[in-house]
Amino acid sequence: MKIVKMALTVSLLTGLLLLAGAIAPKAVQACSCVEPVLTEQMKSQDAVFVGEAVSSKTKGFTAFSSTLDKVEYEFRVAEVWKGQVTSQLKVYSTAGSDSCGMEFKQGESYLVFAKSIGGKLETGLCGGTKLLSGAGAELSQLGQGSKPPALDFLTSKTSSAGAWMVTLLAVVLLAVLIGYAYYRRRTSHRL
Incomplete structure (x- = not known):
């Protein structure tokens, strides 16, 4: 009788675990984006350019660090389609992709769509920014851009x-x- 009770208990627990696994929520991503339409991006963003990420600067890890903290990326700009974009500029993004932040790798070139917020250009995963190597369709729709003006030493x-x-x-x-x-x-x- 004890063996039957034990087998029944094990079977019941196994069944409950299987049921819990079947109805448990799956892994979710905090940032989900709708694929942006280029014409809408051109209207909604303040700057559109191709540039190489040359450096990044974070404020460093602290006990109060968050994926919402901004990371400063410096770009060497090659081509411009929209905005007051110079040959070198800074773009900010949140630190984590779960907060829709964009991580730029030094030495890689990107097609960047950025919005001016508080006088600073910001971008993220949902803005349409992507590696230049994967932006062929957007580049053909954008056509020829212009060269960025050089930085003015005294006004920069x-x-x-x-x-x-x-x-x-x-x-x-x-x-x-x-x-x-x-x-x-x-x-x-x-x-």
């Missing part, structure tokens, strides 16, 4: 340190000239 956000150095040097030079003129004026009155 990336070279603001250079602009400050030029300004500081000019102020120091002006102070030296004023000091020299004052010194000459004082010493000429003593004679």
Whole structure:
């Protein structure tokens, strides 16, 4: 009798486990996208370009890090179809693909669709950005783009340190000239 009860219990537990496995939720992905239509992308995005990812910068891992944290990617731009895009620029994306973030590999070229949010270009998995090698259909629809303008040293956000150095040097030079003129004026009155 004990053996029958034990066999019945094992059979019941096995059946419950099989049933639980059959009705348990399957693995889900937090980010799911509808395949974007190129004409809609061109309307909704602020910048469209082809560029090579040259670097990335994260704020580093902390106890409060999240896949929603932004990663900064720098691109060397080769061709532009839309937007105020220079030959070097930064694009931001969330850190994880589960948060619809795009991970760009250094040295790879991409067709990038980006939106300006708070003055920064941002992109993600659902925006249509993809490896250049897989963007043949989009490139043929886009046609010939234009070359990006070169960065202007004094007005570029990336070279603001250079602009400050030029300004500081000019102020120091002006102070030296004023000091020299004052010194000459004082010493000429003593004679």
